[in-house]
Amino acid sequence: MIEKINKLLEEVESFAPADIKELESLRIEYLSKKGKISVLFNDFRNVPPEQKKEVGEKINKLKQKAAEKINILKEQLSGSSDENIDIDLSRPGAKFDMGSRHPLSIIRNEIIEIFNRIGFIVTEDREIEDDAHNFGKLNFPENHPARDMQDTFFITPDMNILLRTHTSSVQIREMEASKPPIRSLSPGRVYRNEAICARAHCLFHQVEGLYVDTGVSFADMKQTLMFFAKEMFGEKTEIRLRPSFFPFTEPSAEMDVSCTLCGCKGCAVCKHTGWLEIMGCGMVDPNVLKAVNIDPKKYSGYAFGMGIERIAMLKYGIKDLRMFFENDVRFLNQFAKI
Ligand code: DAH
Secondary structure (H helix, E strand, C coil), rough: HHHHHHHHHHHCCCCCCCCCCHHHHHHHHHHHHCHHHHHHHHHHHHCCCCHHHHHHHHHHHHHHHHHHHHHHHHHHHHHHHHCCCCCCCCCCCCCCCCCCCCHHHHHHHHHHHHCCCCCCCEECCEEEEEEEHHHHHHCCCCCCHHHCCCCCCEEECCCCEEECCEEEEEHHHHHHHHHCCCCEEEEEECCCCCCCCCCCCCCEEEEEEEEEECCCCCHHHHHHHHHHHHHHCCCCCEEEEEEECCCCCEEEEEEEEEECCCCCCCCCCCCCEEEEEEEEEEEECCCHHHHEEEEEEEECCEEEEEEEEEEHHHHHHHCCCCHHCCCCHHHHHHHHCC
């Protein structure tokens, strides 16, 4: 009997299962009800009384030892289970999608950067405006059609509070808040009550520029805008100023750049004219200066305003304005490296 116990003890000590499954079969083989160790307890009945104490102690120790051994092995095998997972360390990592700048942000930043270089400072202001800043102080006559419900989103029934229809309102805010010399650039969102289509949207973006100082002339404006056009569209770009009308500038002009796509030969984008209209501009109307308490006899200034979508469409050859607002990643991804 003692020999049998010692043999089993040796066996228990040399347990070396490869995994949890093998360990479990060892447990069943030795410790289950009909296992090798449990069976010893049955044989114990036949042990002569004088040996009972010694044999009993040995069997108990064996059982304890086997249980301990199995517990230790169990811990080791489950603790090391991660190490057994097949890992291919040379496998490339999982790719995750990188965001990219929106094309409108890219163009806005480019415009800001160009004008920053010649001293224009970014000033932003509110999108919810009052009539005075969006229209009145900008010299819009009382019955100007732009004030019409068809163009403007009014917020209050008295039509005093509205969503700004252009960033020219920031000109007024800026001139009220500071004294000349003023050289400001105001990018931002504007709203108009238009049906959404490939060429128009109820929401779009503009950049407004303003320079007010003593002795500012139309020639200064032309030079500044020419610099901008060449920086934005390339050294060979030419500009053309056409007479126009805006209530807040006198004289007013519309600026065209030579068509960069066809080199002025005429194409579908420039409608076979060789020129692309990109902004409105002009000398700040003396009435506007008066409205913000700047003496028009002492100071003069120029202002300009352009649509960011329009510039982006020309630069990237985008034909539908709605693309900017749909957030389709197939569209946006194309600007990832720009
Ligand atoms: N506010 C004009 C618009 O929304 C653009 C504009 C034209 C701005 C002439 C100006 C300017 O500052 O001088 O169409």
